[in-house]
Amino acid sequence: MIEVGVNGYGTIGKRVADAVDSQPDMELVGVAKTKPNFEAHTAVERGYDMYAAIPERAPLFSEDGIEIAGVVDELVAAADVVVDCTPSGIGAENKSLYESHDTPAIFQGGESADIADVSFNARANFDEAVGARYTRVVSCNTTGLSRIVAPLQEEYGVEKVRATLVRRGGDPAQNSRGPINDILPNPIGIPSHHGPDVQTIFPDLSIDTLGLKVPATLMHVHSLNVTLESDVTAAHVRQLLEDENRVYVIPEGLGIDGAGKLKDFALDAGRPRGDLWENCVWGESIAVEGRDMYLFQAIHQESDVIPENVDAIRAMLDVADKRESMRRTDKHVGIGV
Ligand code: NAD
Structure with a gap:
């Protein structure tokens, strides 16, 4: 049984905790939080042991009726691996804590690539x-792009990727983010930093990315053009993507014409938090002109990286190969069903 600690219990951390908890070969030792807010109470209701991320704040938890199992040092000491889900930059500050306990750790996409030995995408x-x-x-966007590039590269070879990322302004709970009523080239400079991030996974890939930010919280939407190394048909590309468990090719006829209906679809299906762990590619958008392939995909920023964290645990501890790990993760999280 792999003992996993989760440090940082916000948007990503609470989903990673649930995903780990669902895996038969993993046990969630507990979660570390800075404050006893509503998410702390929900974690306790789910039966997760609570650790104080900032030891001086430990009394705040008991004052709020939450019994803590210890402080974050103890969580790190007890875990075989820690998944750090703290805000960008805090993970880097936490690295010495993990080193001091000789505990392997997984960081998130908000940290710079040099924090870790490897940048990871399971596929x-x-x-x-x-x-x-x-x-x-x-990151969520890099994960979304990597899941498309990997099969295309293996099947046809990729000459060049051009992607325009229409990015959500913030997550639903991030009421300080924006824009509220604007459309921002973001960053204005071209290309954006996303391409180099994809190159941490595919070092030899030729890729240019452009970013915009819009007043939406639901999902990101990518407009993708990939120049392939061989002639293809749209039908063949579609079949290739339909064979990927972490890509959902939206069938024509469902009436899903945007991110709003996708989220409704996930909620209607009873998915936890309305999560869409898979890339959502509009089937009818897959088009081919010669060696140029085009498509639109929506990426649920809050959840697409969750299965990747579970697979990273198994990879680091070398307890299952890629195929078996992804199969187990998908089965127990409920991906592709
Ligand atoms: P978040 O703000 O929702 O959650 C972070 C949590 O960590 C909060 O509960 C915060 O109180 C807590 N925290 C702050 N300082 C801490 C500390 N010292 N110790 C322990 N906990 C601490 O952030 P998030 O959206 O979950 O992002 C976490 C990481 O995941 C970032 O690197 C981010 O870039 C990355 N990421 C976020 C998204 C997304 O869309 N939300 C997608 C992919 C990757």
């Missing part, structure tokens, strides 16, 4: 994380 480079002490699961 693309699982084997590179085997035995690694520190791994960074790449």
